[in-house]
Amino acid sequence: MRSLAVVTKRELSGYFTTPVAWIFLIIFVALSGILTFYAGDFFGRGQADLQSFFLFHPWLYVFLISAVSMRMWAEERRSGTIELLMTLPLSTADLVLGKFFAAWIFVGAGLVLTCPIWWTVNYLGSPDNGVILMSYLASFLIAGTFLSVGSCLSACTKSQIVAFVLTMMACILLTFLGSDALTNAFSGMATEKMLKLLNSFGFLVHYLSITRGVLDLRDIVFFTSFDAVFLFATVIVLERKKAA
């Protein structure tokens, strides 16, 4: 536990010593606001809720999370500091989890910074704050899952750009699963059962069901087990690089 805390602390401080972190936070807060008011037509809907705010989060994350996660391992590998990390008396799992938690906390900080919009909607009307809280949770969960995907792909390469593009593609695919467009594209190739299975992996479906205020334990399990799988895969990728 202690080693995990040490790694998380160092990674977290690593985010804030670079201007990239501040740029990320500013862009995240600004874009989420812009999308809510313009694309989401916050005022036009005439509803005291934040659906138009949370609707765009997965799409924002596709770009922004990929940008956060790309440096996780690729940068360590490029600068050679990975050699330092891997020869410290820490387990690979500590390193992977530490980096993941640091990134997750960092993105969480970005989410916290969007709270003015929560105040705004409370000032304008009386929204269901329980739903909003749940939506924040959903947004945080989906961010974590994207990060775990990014962690794994970043461990595969030395190049941050490659990690960025791969993560973005993977996240787009995962988000799109279960959408009509993708279901139609696959319908010719797969049986009904396989399609159903494929659709059940769609992030958007699970995400939207929480943001509508239906907090199903299964949705939480879905996201966290996805995290576990990809973080475990990260450990395996790193361990394999030792031998190959």
Add this chain to the structure above:
Amino acid sequence: MIALENVTRKFGSFTAVDDLSMSVPKGQVLGFLGPNGAGKTTTMRMISGYLSPTSGKITVCGFDVLENPVEVKKRIGYMPEGAPSYADMTPLGFLDFIAEARGLDGSAKERALDRVIGEISLSSVLYQPIDTLSKGYKRRVGLAQALIHDPDVLILDEPTEGLDPNQKREIRSLIHRIKESKAIVISTHVLEEVEALCSRVVIIDKGKIVLDDTPTALLAMSSAHQTVYVAVPDFQRDRVSALFEEMQQVSVIEDHPDSKGTHLYALKPETAESVVADLVEALRLQNVKICDLYVEKGRLEEVFYAFTSSEKDVSKGEK
């Protein structure tokens, strides 16, 4: 403290380290030499646990590198090639992180930081981002990182590369101070360093050990070993040449004008015994003024070349 048994490491079909066995006891400073690509860095990476061997067994302080990696890593101080560190951090922040990752806490951590910062003279740059430091300081930060937990085993991959002569000297004296209680492995391309620092030299080429001996023994293998250089005034040249011709113990291998009106002779002794006393005596009898006299200990460069270049020349010829 370090033991390698039949260690082989392959990268795909390329064999970087080939059935290598050696052990390093406490108190020994082992100089690890070899041409670029000989497998030095790969070997050091395997000892430190960054890479795992394809086959063979490595133990450090009795712990197997594969079975007990964390125990091994606790006991090793390792400076990777190029001394990487986090460019955005300050030396203090960086060393603090390493100390914590190595399980140091509270006052023990403070003491370790104070000690290592003093030993490596880092106090003047503690709060500057590592990015902005000179190459010498970056390397010192890398070294400090390896020493912070006072490890039993120290693995340094080219610790003095890129340093100026003063900095090299400091690092050498530091290693001299701490070597008694540790097993130290240093890879280097600076051959003078081996003479100054190491109690044992291992030369590897193509992943195999080609030579394993003390620096003195290595020097003795050099053809220049024990060559005596004598400089005499130019006007006494004829007399000296005649004298050397007569002497049984030596043969002149080289003679040419030296600086400032002197002439320099290089003499190869015929026997293993020292000829210096006889030489001086003979020259004095002839009333020759000795302007300069020194005995060559041998040249590591030459030995290094002899042991690592032969096959390369062949392959070049084929191409």
